[in-house]
Amino acid sequence: MIQEVARVPLAVGEDLVIRKQRLGDGTPRLCVVTGTHGDELEGQYVAWRLNRLLQENSKHLHGTVDIYPALNPLGISTMTRGMPLCDLDMNRTFPGSREGAMSELIAARLMEDITGADACIDIHASNIFLREIPQVRINVNTAEKLVPLAKYLNMNLLWVHGAATVLESTLAHSLNAVGTPTLVVEMGIGIRITRTFGEQLLTGILSLMAHLGMWDAPVPPVAPPIVSSDGAVSFVNAGCSGVFFPTAEHGTRVEEGQELGMIADPLTGDIRAVLRSPVNGLLFTLREYPVVYEGSLIARILGGSI
């Protein structure tokens, strides 16, 4: 059943409406949310596939699954990462406030709707610049509770990262703070859909549902993920500007000193820099958008003591 979560009148002949699909009933309840950033579309495939699969196999569903394909409908419809009009990153407005501006009011209504679920999966797709392998990102303060759940999601990597205050205004942090376990999935790249990653996560969602007692159809086994802390992640940033041509392949193992790519100057024909891996490890993030500035993130490598 399609349900309305929030409705706000826009200025001229249109309302901003956030909707969800509610499948099944009773407990436990799982929420699958995506589309917070309008340029991240990987979650659209997962929402569509999960929707169809659960509707076609409803006898196996025990409990409620709420699917929210578009938390930021104006952003998705206009290929805008943030919320158009106010230029705000929606994932910096939570938990919101009923007394605040429109964006905060919407955030508050979403919080009210999701709070109390037995689990929530918040699907992201990096941004338009970087490609990511399927992973779950977990704040170190919630790792004890979330890592056991995240292992069911069939992702390649669980990255347990340090606590940064700016992340306190995200949906996931706000939900975890009120006791609703929320897992942030990052995979693929902005404005594209990687169907293999979507299928991988779909299996993971069914596996988590089975663990929660919500799904009794057979689920393929999931591979155990690598669990990593910040200390095991090495960053490679551009030291100069230019155009980046990768030579290493995303998602593969690289050796210390191995060439990851070069930064070239199309005007002079020069190679301005050759970028190499600082460690042996898994190349889990790789620059996709070619134009780079000093400081642009080129790669993240999972190496060292995992």
Added chain:
Amino acid sequence: MKEEVLFTMETPYRQPLAVKGWFFGAPEKKTLAVMGALRGNEIQQMYLCARLIRSLRELELSGSLSEDCGILVIPCANQFSMNVGRRFWAADNTDINRMFPGYDAGETTQRIAAWIFEALQGYTYGVHVASLYLPGSCLPHLRIMKTGYQTPETARDFGLPYVALRQPHPYDTTTLNYNWQIWDTQAFSLYTPTTDRIDTASADKGVEAILRFLQKRGLCRCSVEEQDKEICIFDEEILCNVKPEVGGLLVHKTVLGSRVQQGQPLAEVLDPCGGTLRQILCAPMDGRIFFAHESCLINGFDVALRVLPDLK
């Protein structure tokens, strides 16, 4: 006066970003730093700094700056975005004022924030000539973050009629104001009503406020008038949002700064095509219009106005 390039960053396809500072007074003293435009639409903020530079140059030439006073003004750190009409960093849409204290080995705007912050370090007083995140105009005022290190009484020396104290939200912790204060600079954000257009009168008031502050602190001799008006220091939370329940055309019936009485009509929301009246927005209490939504169009639950209640 010494004009100096504080740092440069090369950019592909365009000229390097060269961020300049203007130094006045004693080179070895770090008394006051003033930061202007961090966003590409902060034209008024850059203009105010340019006016300040002109005034300080005259004061320095006339020997009116104290020998204990050293001042740095950075009018603009984001011409890269300003020259192409973009508000945030034009390459990746990140906000430099959400990157402080910065990280010099991090991503591009983290590095820019780190280099700016390095240049602004060690000053006793810091003024960030800032713009609002909400689209609209506000009365000229100073804002101070309540970090535990705030010094609101010092703000009285600027002589601006309003000083707002803000309880930091999580996203405030990456602003210049917040980090300046944490790193031992008495930091103030200076707001004037406009951002992407010049309002000369309020820019002049801003410049006067900074010069008045210097004069009151014994750091310069100048002919800025004393402010007679009482200075109102208030917690930002007391500002009362006035929001429509419907969207439409917004027609203001009052102007920024007006005294209003409870129940007084402040604005109307009209059906944008049919022209019928959808809602009258009334003052929730006696007070003064402190913020007004600028766009002609308004969505339901957008903040149309903010009223500063009369303080007992």
